[in-house]
Amino acid sequence: MDIKKIMVIGAGQMGGGIAQVCAQAGFDVKLNDIKEESYAKGLAVITKNLSRNVEKGRMTEDEKAKTLGRITKSFDLDDAADVDLVIEAAVENMDIKRTIFGQLDKIAPAHTILASNTSSLPITEIAAATNRPEKVIGMHFMNPVPVMKLVEIIRGLATADEVYQAVEDMTNKLAKVPVEVNDFPGFVANRILMPMINEAIYTLYEGVAKEEAIDEVMRLGMNHPMGPLQLADFIGLDTCLYIMETLHEGFGDSKYRPCPLLRKYVKAGWLGKKSGRGFYVYN
Ligand code: CAA
Numbered sequence: 339m340d341i342k343k344i345m346v347i348g349a350g351q352m353g354g355g356i357a358q359v360c361a362q363a364g365f366d367v368k369l370n371d372i373k374e375e376s377y378a379k380g381l382a383v384i385t386k387n388l389s390r391n392v393e394k395g396r397m398t399e400d401e402k403a404k405t406l407g408r409i410t411k412s413f414d415l416d417d418a419a420d421v422d423l424v425i426e427a428a429v430e431n432m433d434i435k436r437t438i439f440g441q442l443d444k445i446a447p448a449h450t451i452l453a454s455n456t457s458s459l460p461i462t463e464i465a466a467a468t469n470r471p472e473k474v475i476g477m478h479f480m481n482p483v484p485v486m487k488l489v490e491i492i493r494g495l496a497t498a499d500e501v502y503q504a505v506e507d508m509t510n511k512l513a514k515v516p517v518e519v520n521d522f523p524g525f526v527a528n529r530i531l532m533p534m535i536n537e538a539i540y541t542l543y544e545g546v547a548k549e550e551a552i553d554e555v556m557r558l559g560m561n562h563p564m565g566p567l568q569l570a571d572f573i574g575l576d577t578c579l580y581i582m583e584t585l586h587e588g589f590g591d592s593k594y595r596p597c598p599l600l601r602k603y604v605k606a607g608w609l610g611k612k613s614g615r616g617f618y619v620y621n
Contacts, residue, residue, distance in 0.1 A: 341507075347371075347425070358484055366408050435464050457577065477492075477509070536582055542617070553566065
């Protein structure tokens with residue numbers, strides 16, 4: 339299974355980052371979105387990141403131009419007709435993902451691997467929307483994608499060994515570190531990270547300490563690069579809530595109940611950095 343051509347679905351924060359690292363590693367990438375505006379925004383971020391690499395001497399102008407030249411725009415899933423791998427990074431909604439995977443299954447050649455960058459939705463359920471569940475897999479990149487080394491590779495119930503191997507090899511070519519994980523709610527990253535963030539929110543909710551104090555304890559005491567509340571703002575509070583709900587529902591265990599304060603902030607539209615306000619205020 340030789341992967342050369344890739345399609346990335348979704349030109350947002352995650353999809354744009356994935357397209358960038360794939361193009362930097364020499365893959366031809368079709369970056370697909372439903373909106374011209376989202377594509378333009380995604381490409382602008384990629385261009386800015388590559389320019390910073392040039393400024394920092396990590397890349398030449400020529401390499402930057404070649405990397406950008408490997409990214410082509412797409413607004414039609416039919417463009418998956420000649421790719422070897424699709425990495426879906428659309429919204430975290432099971433119905434939308436199942437619809438996309440069902441369509442891709444009809445369009446993409448038989449050998450094409452269909453991967454999802456979902457942060458917690460079951461790969462097995464996404465795979466069941468296709469007639470090729472053995473070729474469906476999770477590729478969970480971390481934010482910010484160009485910086486973070488890890489890719490959780492999630493085996494669905496039916497994922498074939500050779501598909502896992504091809505995706506692991508391809509991840510190594512991106513200069514990322516693949517880690518093999520089975521398909522259970524939250525996989526490994528979010529099963530551990532989100533309850534910590536949720537507990538930090540409970541700590542605030544119960545008045546144990548203020549935002550800055552909670553974050554400082556974890557930054558200085560545990561050497562975390564960001565405190566949990568700052569990280570929650572960075573990830574998006576709606577995403578944090580969604581993942582906690584997935585854990586709560588998936589395990590049926592009250593230890594995963596989302597903090598009422600998290601629900602309140604999301605209802606208020608305080609979604610973190612992207613909305614200008616979360617646990618902190620952003621300008
Ligand atoms: N895109 C590209 N590059 C970025 C970036 C971005 N969004 N943000 C920061 N960088 C780069 C900077 O350009 C800088 O690079 P150079 O100076 O070498 O050019 C480098 O990263 C360091 O950035 P800063 O000096 O501005 O700040 P920092 O040292 O605090 O690092 C950070 C920023 C890497 C984001 C760091 O704070 C960090 O590691 N935070 C935690 C990130 C984390 O936990 N991510 C996982 C989130 S969970 C997830 O993604 C899974 C999920 O499903 C929810």
